Amino acid sequence: MYKILIACRAGIGSSLILKIKLNQIIEQNKLPVILEHASLDEVSSFHGDGIITLLDVANELKEKNPNLKVVGIKDVMNKDELFEKLKSLIE
């Protein structure tokens, strides 16, 4: 199992929607992924395989966490984008 963290600024809006959409994809494609969810302040204590966040937060997180794989999502409703970026973290 891969452990992936979903993070956004406040942790109550964008990242929750992202989590719901990613869980749909994980279930449909039977991917070996467990999602966790956090606000930005909690990211530094995360130990796992990668972080998925929104585009605008991605660069900031990459700078602060150089040893973690971080991908930024442009459109949370775009299943193709979500699938490709999720796969890039577990390959």
Add this chain to the structure above:
Amino acid sequence: MLNDAINEKLIQINLNVSNWKDAIRKSMDPLITENYVDQNYVEEIINTTAANGPYYVITKGIAIPHASSKYGAYKNGISITSLQHSVCFNHPVNDPVKLIIGLSSINGEEHLRNITKLVTLLEDSNFLNIVYTAKNAKEVYDYILNYKEGGEEKYV
């Protein structure tokens, strides 16, 4: 469940706004009037946007402005605002914005259920069609009230 978080007073149709700040203020206004959030909550959204960009423009044409409850949220609520003319938030790919869904959250299970239902609505092209063509708030509210869907708690 969404019915508790949305009421007709939180829905605004074809609102005129002059820029993104105006759009945020006017779309959050009903949540202030109905005591879901206070003015400070809205200013926090605007200040964070000015500093860090529009973190809540999540898909083409749709913004879901929100902040942490510590800035002044008192109950779970969702405002829905369609704009007469779409407005630019300076988002790299999802501009211009035509629909603004303001969130107020005190967290917890109820908020999770609300967001799950919101996702179902955003996946529903009929819902978006109604939001963009409705002549008044009641049309949108009636659609949400009568909305039937299954498995709403499955993915959280």
